[in-house]
Amino acid sequence: MLPLISAAGLTLDTAYQQINPAQWQDLLSLAHERGALDKRQALFAGQTINHSEQRAALHPALRNLSMQPMLIDGTDVMPEVKQVWQKMSAFCNQLIGITDIICLGIGGSDWGPRLVCDALYQVRPKEGKSIRLHFVANVDSAELATALAKAQPNSTRVLVTSKTFTTLETIRNARTVINWFKQHQLTPSQLKKSVIAVTANVQAAKDFGVTEENIFPFWDWVGGRFSVWSAVGLPIAIKFGFSAFEDFLAGAHAMDLHFRDAPAHENMPLLLALTLIHNQRTHGIQAKAIVPYAHGLRFLPEWLQQLEMESHGKTIGIDGSVSDPTSPVVFGSAGSNSQHSYFQMLHQGQQIIPVDFIAVREPMSQLSEAAEHHQLLIANCLAQAQALANGSEEKNAYDSCPGGRPSNLIWLPRLDAYHLGSLLALYEHRALCLGAIWNLNSFDQPGVELGKRLAKPIQEALKNPQQVSEGIDAITQARLNWLTQQ
Structure with missing residues (x-):
């Protein structure tokens, strides 16, 4: 088993995982036994793999630039996908005179486009259109107020993104923006x-x-956290042009083809998933760090938190049995900043926390000193991986680092739309493999729905303190009483 695997422009280096050939064979056997490759086939065949909601999860169709038929219940979805592409492209050419786009959405309707737009802007700020994007997710009015203070009402558009169009935070924010328009005499x-x-x-x-x-539609077979490839990604096309959005789709499509066709022992998403399984089995890990050595990827850990912990933060498997240990806690931030916060714990803490290091080979700015900056950045990345793996033995035990801390290294040749697309698709397919191995449905989130249901009667109680609301327990009621009696 080679420590280096390349696909869709990316290279995965697993050398510091220290997985020997026999262990790799055991992991690959486990993947076969748990049906990871069968789940892969079902994904691309448009089968109902979101069992609880009785839906397919066919997000690869959203970036299927080859236009080869992709079927759900015998119907090719590609004509409808193409129609939306055409509508998006036409819309981007109609924004003459528009200065601001306020992008409302939360969760999967926000993290993907926010990440991609921020990454592309950080690397090539002059390539984007002059239109200002203002991403607003939180229902806390302070975030929206900040965006509205910067926008020009007569040349602003508000983009409301919600799969159901009932998302409480998004709809509340949308109504406030509409009121703001009215206050400015539109x-x-x-x-x-x-x-x-x-x-x-x-x-x-x-x-x-x-x-x-x-209205730009997408479909119920698109999971929210897998939706950036749909019209949810419209902010990317608005800011950087539809051709950049197509490059983003092309990178993901290349990773799709690799994942679909590569044998298990050369399949990058599967191997990346299996390193996590190995760390769970060998070290009993409960957390995993994602550290991109690129300021433009600073939102990648948050995007991955939703992808991983919303998909797999579960205990009960598809068949109703208690599952093996599932998603670890996912956290992270951009290197080298992260070295000055939690890396102390990674090196000497009592838990073993594996790391995915993500690095870019080319400098990521146009400064005349960019090469020197980049050498220092890459040196830090490689040094941290080496230090975690090998540790150090000092005369004073207090100063010693135990080593044996595993990590992956994922290389991008450059940070652009294409390779960003392939990176996000890599982690999406990794999630599918992990869900299969853990026997989980990676495409629902019943725990999230519980909190949403409980928020409604509490909101009513805040509006009408004298009215008794059902579904509120004694502690929450006491807190409401304290709030409303001040």
């Missing part, structure tokens, strides 16, 4: 042009007042 016709929707619930968007020509 006419009804101007208001109609100013509100754009991205949703799988077209009727709900219409009922909200969005005109049909301003």
